[in-house]
Amino acid sequence: MTTVLDGDMQAEPQAFDRVLSSMCTKPHPVAREAAERFLATNPGDPGSYPTISALEDEAIAVLGEIAGLEESAGYVASGGTEANIQAVRIARDRAETSQPNVVMPESGHFSFRKAADVLGVELRIVPTDDDHRADVEAVRAAVDDETAMVVGVAGTTEYGRVDPIPELGEVASTVDALLHVDAAWGGFVLPFTRYEWNFSHAPVDTMAIDPHKMGQAAVPAGGLLVRSSALLDELAVDTPYLESTSQATLTGTRSGAGVASAVAAMDELWPTGYRRQYERAQHNADWLAEALEKRGYEVVEPTLPLVAADLPRSTFEALRGRGWRISRTATDETRIVCMPHVTRKMLAGFVADLDRLEVRASVPVVADD
Ligand SMILES: Cc1ncc(COP(=O)(O)O)c(C=O)c1O
CATH class of the missing domain: 3.40.640.10 (Type I PLP-dependent aspartate aminotransferase-like (Major domain))
Structure with missing residues (x-):
């Protein structure tokens, strides 16, 4: 019988390094x-x-x-x-x-x-x-x-x-x-x-x-x-x-x-640590919003550290397939919540994956003859 204490059973996520839509975070x-x-x-x-x-x-x-x-x-x-x-x-x-x-x-x-x-x-x-x-x-x-x-x-x-x-x-x-x-x-x-x-x-x-x-x-x-x-x-x-x-x-x-x-x-x-965290999270959200805009996506301006952007559903699914824990709004935008565990490096990795997917999507299909 499997129990939660079996050697290789781990809580998921073990690391938060691909968790981008959760409103919870790694406890301090x-x-x-x-x-x-x-x-x-x-x-x-x-x-x-x-x-x-x-x-x-x-x-x-x-x-x-x-x-x-x-x-x-x-x-x-x-x-x-x-x-x-x-x-x-x-x-x-x-x-x-x-x-x-x-x-x-x-x-x-x-x-x-x-x-x-x-x-x-x-x-x-x-x-x-x-x-x-x-x-x-x-x-x-x-x-x-x-x-x-x-x-x-x-x-x-x-x-x-x-x-x-x-x-x-x-x-x-x-x-x-x-x-x-x-x-x-x-x-x-x-x-x-x-x-x-x-x-x-x-x-x-x-x-x-x-x-x-x-x-x-x-x-x-x-x-x-x-x-x-x-x-x-x-x-x-x-x-x-x-x-x-x-x-x-x-x-x-x-x-x-x-x-x-x-x-x-x-x-x-409270208050200094939370202030630093807010400033860092907001900078991250602004950075991501700009990166997505530059790539032609429509982005809802992040007035707090949360970015919503209109990535196509196929791209969203492909990103999830690569392990990114992302979710969508009721009107189908991808939402990324810049929680305390979300670093610039993580976001850069996310954007790099997005670029790889988009390059692949834009390669013209050559018909076999
Ligand atoms: C604005 C808001 N209110 C309430 C909740 C519900 O909180 P909980 O999931 O802790 O019950 C959430 C969850 O994300 C939320 O974003």
């Missing part, structure tokens, strides 16, 4: 060490595991600082999906209607579809503008008295766009809806940009911000932040058999490894 060495050390802990039971529970408070304090929240409140979730589901749950439970809806730009992550399905909420998806950002007027037209939440994305999954968060906040306030910002991917790069995206820029109520993406923590380490702990109370249920009296998380038993590794990564990198 301190994050890996912390994850290993806290592997057998469960922050879901603070009475039995007080150290990891205290570390979770630290994680939320730093996440709050990153996101411009004065009095941090929230918890370390399993990822952006859970944070988004929980945010919708808060909004639904707070709304004074039996038929709540959530209004989201089409660039929103598919986790909101799960949220809507699980929570019985109507999801109203509205178009984006020509630059893939939420169209504020379309959002305004879609909200009504039964809107429980307006979603803005700060770093979209496909194009790395930042929605106009303050304007979306203004629209949300007209119908007394909550404003949720999904910064699951963008949250660790946006502090070093001029975008207005966080709690200090707009009346944001809830936010997803994931250490296990740009934060370089080990999976699973997502983050749900809320403007006031009263919002978390919407989620709390009594916990009769535990020493703690209530629990606001979606999962019960949780990964202490994720929590510890988030704290270790943020202690090590």
Whole structure:
């Protein structure tokens, strides 16, 4: 029988040297060490595991600082999906209607579809503008008295766009809806940009911000932040058999490894290390965008470190065949996410492979006679 500990069975990828579309990355060495050390802990039971529970408070304090929240409140979730589901749950439970809806730009992550399905909420998806950002007027037209939440994305999954968060906040306030910002991917790069995206820029109520993406923590380490702990109370249920009296998380038993590794990564990198990482990633994205443009591809400008370009499907497949882990947008562009593990050398190797394929494709076929 094969087991995971058989000699030659390895996790894939062993190296991240061809991984170009993932939104996760190689954990920072301190994050890996912390994850290993806290592997057998469960922050879901603070009475039995007080150290990891205290570390979770630290994680939320730093996440709050990153996101411009004065009095941090929230918890370390399993990822952006859970944070988004929980945010919708808060909004639904707070709304004074039996038929709540959530209004989201089409660039929103598919986790909101799960949220809507699980929570019985109507999801109203509205178009984006020509630059893939939420169209504020379309959002305004879609909200009504039964809107429980307006979603803005700060770093979209496909194009790395930042929605106009303050304007979306203004629209949300007209119908007394909550404003949720999904910064699951963008949250660790946006502090070093001029975008207005966080709690200090707009009346944001809830936010997803994931250490296990740009934060370089080990999976699973997502983050749900809320403007006031009263919002978390919407989620709390009594916990009769535990020493703690209530629990606001979606999962019960949780990964202490994720929590510890988030704290270790943020202690090590916030803010200087993350700033350097952002600058490096953005330079890499700009370099790649230019290289692809020079070769005649249409490229969506990388306003954050994410490049989307219209490589033909056959080229995409051939690149995947050469081991490049790439994926496509809904409209068929190839997307390359310049995560911390993505180096200029990797990108140069990718472009060199692309050149080889294109040369081959352009060699005229000589008919046999
Ligand atoms: C913007 C955004 N939100 C949410 C998610 C979901 O996060 P997770 O896969 O950690 O649940 C992603 C994943 O890539 C994302 O890009």
